[in-house]
Amino acid sequence: MAKSIGILTGGGDCPGLNAVIRAVARRSIDRGYDVVGVREGWRGLVEPLLVPLGLREISGILPRGGTILGTTRTNPYRLDGGAERVLENFKANLDALVAIGGEDTLGVAARLHGEHDLAVVGVPKTIDNDLSATDYTFGFDTAVWICTEAIDRLHTTAESHNRVMVVEVMGRHTGWIAVMSGIAGGADVILIPEQPLPMEEVCAQLEKRHRGGKDFSIVVVSEGYELEGLGEEGEVDEFGHVRLGQRGVGDAIARGIERRTGFETRVTVLGHVQRGGSPTPRDRVLATRYGLKAADLVHQGRFGRMAALHGDSIVDVSLKEATAELKTVPADWYEVARAFFG
Numbered sequence: 001m002a003k004s005i006g007i008l009t010g011g012g013d014c015p016g017l018n019a020v021i022r023a024v025a026r027r028s029i030d031r032g033y034d035v036v037g038v039r040e041g042w043r044g045l046v047e048p049l050l051v052p053l054g055l056r057e058i059s060g061i062l063p064r065g066g067t068i069l070g071t072t073r074t075n076p077y078r079l080d081g082g083a084e085r086v087l088e089n090f091k092a093n094l095d096a097l098v099a100i101g102g103e104d105t106l107g108v109a110a111r112l113h114g115e116h117d118l119a120v121v122g123v124p125k126t127i128d129n130d131l132s133a134t135d136y137t138f139g140f141d142t143a144v145w146i147c148t149e150a151i152d153r154l155h156t157t158a159e160s161h162n163r164v165m166v167v168e169v170m171g172r173h174t175g176w177i178a179v180m181s182g183i184a185g186g187a188d189v190i191l192i193p194e195q196p197l198p199m200e201e202v203c204a205q206l207e208k209r210h211r212g213g214k215d216f217s218i219v220v221v222s223e224g225y226e227l228e229g230l231g232e233e234g235e236v237d238e239f240g241h242v243r244l245g246q247r248g249v250g251d252a253i254a255r256g257i258e259r260r261t262g263f264e265t266r267v268t269v270l271g272h273v274q275r276g277g278s279p280t281p282r283d284r285v286l287a288t289r290y291g292l293k294a295a296d297l298v299h300q301g302r303f304g305r306m307a308a309l310h311g312d313s314i315v316d317v318s319l320k321e322a323t324a325e326l327k328t329v330p331a332d333w334y335e336v337a338r339a340f341f342g
Contacts, residue, residue: 003095004034005298007053009067010041010074010105014125014139015279016287017067017100022058023291024098024123029055031299036094041101042108043074046082048089062284065277075108087116095119096298098291102126102137103323106306110319113304121297122306122319123290127274129176133322134308138287143170143274144180150270151185151218158216164206164257164265168250170274171222175329177274182220183337190337191221191253194329199227202253203260205342210263212342219257223269225249227256289314 005028009017025035035053038044051057051069061068076082090097099109100123112118124131127143147169158165167187169177175192182190189205191197206217227249254267279287286309293307293314305316 002034006036006038006094006097008038009069009071010101013066015065015142016138016283018061018064019284019287020291023288024295025053025058027295037069040070041072042076043072045086045089063278098294100125107323110323119303123294130174130326132327133317138283141282142280147181148184162215164217164263166219166250166254166267168269172224175222178220178222187220188217189219191225193224195334208342
């Protein structure tokens with residue numbers, strides 16, 4: 001009887017997920033494995049929600065955004081008996097599992113492997129690029145491309161109306177998207193969680209620019225940037241993360257700039273558009289390479305590992321190491337951005 005390999009996608013959707021699914025399935029089917037899709041993230045092993053993944057099911061999905069398996073932010077450790085049901089359903093249906101996700105999804109995988117020796121390998125997925133132990137996560141390049149295009153488009157509106165445009169991008173704990181898209185889009189101020197700036201300094205940079213003859217400015221801010229007086233209130237998901245709303249830090253910064261400087265200011269919250277649509281060629285290739293590596297790790301029986309990019313090489317690292325801490329934007333990267341402030 002052929003061994004069964006399960007594939008699940010957890011957390012937020014991300015361009016390139018289907019490319020990973022396709023790569024894992026293709027290589028595993030070629031080796032004689034049965035491939036099973038686990039629907040809706042970890043929920044699919046709690047309930048269970050399993051579907052066969054054959055060549056027909058994965059045909060044509062390489063350029064598609066989202067995930068054909070669906071996704072949730074289910075944390076089995078927050079459900080009564082959830083982890084136990086995951087283990088029971090895994091044992092009854094699967095021989096190995098490929099978990100594709102970010103810090104939360106892979107954190108669960110690392111814990112299940114460490115505590116129960118679950119036969120699982122990981123693939124790093126997050127548009128925030130905040131997973132340690134890998135140079136880049138797939139989905140990040142697409143998000144940066146979308147944000148950069150939006151900033152380019154907002155430049156023309158800002159210049160036409162002599163406005164300050166505040167662009168809020170994703171990045172709950174780290175500012176990778178803001179820094180990369182801000183540099184690429186020629187932003188005049190970039191605000192990230194790792195490098196907080198007083199509002200007085202932000203406004204001083206904008207006033208300096210306007211005194212120099214420029215009548216418009218672009219400010220890029222990460223959604224998780226902490227602004228004094230802006231509390232983290234609201235619902236939380238099953239991993240304890242606050243659900244960030246539409247009237248978040250970008251709105252507060254825009255109002256603060258207009259109040260302090262008198263410059264007409266507008267805010268654009270890019271939101272989930274950053275997650276959607278077809279992945280860039282770079283993300284398609286990276287996701288494919290990750291998927292092939294994950295399939296190889298399963299075939300070799302090297303569980304508790306995660307595919308990772310080091311330089312131009314796909315290697316593997318321990319899930320425990322990969323989820324131990326977030327990868328934040330280093331000071332030297334932010335200095336590249338600061339060189340063009342004001």
